[in-house]
Amino acid sequence: MQILGVSLVTGENNCAVENNCFSNYISGSTYSANEDCEFLVVGISGQLRFRRFGVGTGDHLSIGGEEYSGNTQPETALFVSGADEMSWHSNSDTQLGIGFEICILYSCPTTCSPG
DSSP, rough: OOOOOEEEEEEEOOOEETEEEEEEOTTSSSSOOSSSEEEEEEEEEEEEEEEEEEEEETOOEEEEEEEEEBSOOSSOOEEEOOOOOEEEOOOOOOOOOOEEEEEEEOOOSOOOOOO
């Protein structure tokens, strides 16, 4: 059985996934400087729901080739589908933001369950 949701392909420090959500912080903390992570969508498609978003100057989250940074989540709806990649990079600056937590709102044809 294939596990569906989001997987952490490469990562260090605070990058994490849980079912259809991915983040760059551990609950109760902020992210760290010098982080690089790659996330992969596995077997689901849907709109991204930003639960938390705020990253420091020079840090960025890349989704679909677009880079997002600052304290404001993207104004337009973003969608991902199976095999899409998202990447996260924080520089060496100590001016860190609150980080991000993003979930994929998805629907499945008859049967599926996130890992």
